Every structure is written in structure tokens, then in C-alpha cells.
Amino acid sequence: MMAEKADLGLSLSLNFPADTKPSFNHMPGTFNLLRTTTPNCSDSYPLSSDRNTSDAFRVETRSFLKGIDVNRIPATVTEAEDEAGVSSPNSTISSISGKRSERDVPVNDNEGERASSRGLSDDEDGENCRKKLRLSKDQSAVLEESFKEHNTLNPKQKLALAKKLGLRPRQVEVWFQNRRARTKLKQTEVDCEFLKRCCENLTDENRRLQKELQELRALKMSPQFYMQMAPPTTLTMCPSCERVAAPPASSGVTKVEHHHNHPHLAVSNPNQHRALPFNLWSAPTTQVVHRQMSALHPRS
DNA sequence: TGATGGAACGCGCTTACCTCA
DNA sequence: AATGAGGTAAGCGCGTTCCAT
Numbered sequence: 001m002m003a004e005k006a007d008l009g010l011s012l013s014l015n016f017p018a019d020t021k022p023s024f025n026h027m028p029g030t031f032n033l034l035r036t037t038t039p040n041c042s043d044s045y046p047l048s049s050d051r052n053t054s055d056a057f058r059v060e061t062r063s064f065l066k067g068i069d070v071n072r073i074p075a076t077v078t079e080a081e082d083e084a085g086v087s088s089p090n091s092t093i094s095s096i097s098g099k100r101s102e103r104d105v106p107v108n109d110n111e112g113e114r115a116s117s118r119g120l121s122d123d124e125d126g127e128n129c130r131k132k133l134r135l136s137k138d139q140s141a142v143l144e145e146s147f148k149e150h151n152t153l154n155p156k157q158k159l160a161l162a163k164k165l166g167l168r169p170r171q172v173e174v175w176f177q178n179r180r181a182r183t184k185l186k187q188t189e190v191d192c193e194f195l196k197r198c199c200e201n202l203t204d205e206n207r208r209l210q211k212e213l214q215e216l217r218a219l220k221m222s223p224q225f226y227m228q229m230a231p232p233t234t235l236t237m238c239p240s241c242e243r244v245a246a247p248p249a250s251s252g253v254t255k256v257e258h259h260h261n262h263p264h265l266a267v268s269n270p271n272q273h274r275a276l277p278f279n280l281w282s283a284p285t286t287q288v289v290h291r292q293m294s295a296l297h298p299r300s
Numbered sequence: 301t302g303a304t305g306g307a308a309c310g311c312g313c314t315t316a317c318c319t320c321a
Numbered sequence: 322a323a324t325g326a327g328g329t330a331a332g333c334g335c336g337t338t339c340c341a342t
Contacts, residue, residue: 133330133331134317134318134319134330135329135330152309152310155308170331171330171331173309173310174330174331174332175329175330176310177310177311177331178329178330178331180310180311181311181312182328182329
């Protein structure tokens, strides 16, 4: 089952390759904080509103349905529901709204389906127990394909998909909801792992710096060091690249001179070169994040 | 023009059912 | 055969958005 899941695109693996980064953009409202740090992440799942038109289903509608669903509801019930848009005894909700210019194109069908989705929806057998209908592999595959194209559906798309798969629109809707939830969960796990790694790197670096500091303090105590050491004020840090400048031949280095020692400062876009001082972020992905954060909070 | 109410929708949480080891 | 764990379809409540009034 896990392997199957991976095939279906739920494998948001943690071993970020060299220049990939976790995407925080999949779901609205999740990891907003982090999202701001990765504004250049591309949306893996464009919003449905971008593709709500009929072209969304240019995915061939050929005979996917042949022998498709083992679990299918008796055709009489399903099709009657879907075609007529009367899915349940309580589907008396008015379908005359005409609102939502874009969303409820197929007014009747959708609203009937919607009505069935809230409240008593036992249209399968009329009993109270809800039946668990496992979707077939083919059905899942088609849904996955569709999900890859757009992770939300407008009513038209929902209906078309439902018809194509021999499911109720509500089932398609639920599947998409659950699928979004799974994606988000998976993404959250990936994000957590990513942050954990960042934390570990920072901890290591902190430890290393503490050690270095201790060594420097010890050195400072020794008289010989004091004699050789130039005054600390001559240690300058490049505000752009955050590197400690090489000890100048003479003290009182001006900023211009300092920059002359750093050819990279000639780069037009300073953000393109923001070398980290201590190799702080070992993972390339974190460098990206750091760059974004630097861009958000530029120094001078 | 802003306030208000209804409809539709998505999400989070949860339950119920199914499959498999 | 029984059972517990994990996966997932589905129910429900709530918040948000859009639109008509």
C-alpha cells in the first residue's frame, strides 16, 4: 500500500536532493511563516481557479471506466442521482441561487449532491449504516491524475469526473478533500523534518562556535598572543557578505578599500552572493531559505 | 456605499469501515 | 479464526468568500 501511495504522488521524500527545497506552498494557510521565506517556490498544485474552464478535462475521457469499479453503487441509484441531481431524500435545498458565477455552473447537479453531502446521505441503501466503498485502483488513478492537474475541482469538473468514474459527485469531492488533507499532512511531516535538520545544524554550529570562542578567550589570556594580536577594531566585517575581512596591512581600512579586496562585491545583485560566514547551513535547501530571509531583511 | 443574510465551499477533526500482517 | 494497526471514505461543524438585497 505504501508503494502504491508513493506511485500516486504522495511521496514527499525527505532526502532533499542538492538543490531542491521543501515546498510550503501546497496548501493555503499552512506554514505561512515559512512560506514567506520561500516565495520562489513554485506551486505544485495550481489553484483550480486557474483552470476551471473546460480545458481542465482535456485529459482524455476515453474508456477508463471499462470494468472499473468493483465497489460501485448500483447503477440505477447512482446515475439517477447524478443525472437528476436528486441525490437524497433531503435534497430539497433550493437550486435557484445562480450565485457563485463560476463555481456552481451545473447548479442542479451540484446542489443536489451538496445536499446529500450534508446530513442524511444514505442514498445507497437507505439504511443508517454508511457503507465503505473502496475505490478501485483505476478510479484512484484517474483521481490522482486529476489531482495532479488541479487539487480542487469546480462543480463542472467534479461532475464530469464523477460521471467518468461512475461515482457520486460527493464521493469525488470527498476524495479530493481527503487527498488534500493527505498532501498537507505529508508536507507537514517533510517540513518538520526539514526544520529538525535546520535545528540540528544550528545546534552543531553553535557548539562549534562556543568552542571556538573558548579557544580564542584562552588565547587572549596568553601574553604572546596579546603582543602579536592587532587591535580588535581592525577586524572588519563586510556588511554585504558577512565575511570577516582579511587582516589589512595597515589599520584604518576604509570601506572602499575593503570592498576592493572583495571582487564579488562587484556583482550587481548583492543577493546573488550572500556567502554564509561559517557554512552555517549545511543543506543547500537551507541556504535558499536563508537567502530568502536575507532578502526579506536586507542589511543596509 | 456599507451592512446583512444566505449559499457554497474548503478545512479540521472525527468516525466507521476495510485490509492486511 | 481473531485481532490490532494503519489507511481511507465519509460525516459534521465552523470559518470564509461571494453575491444579492
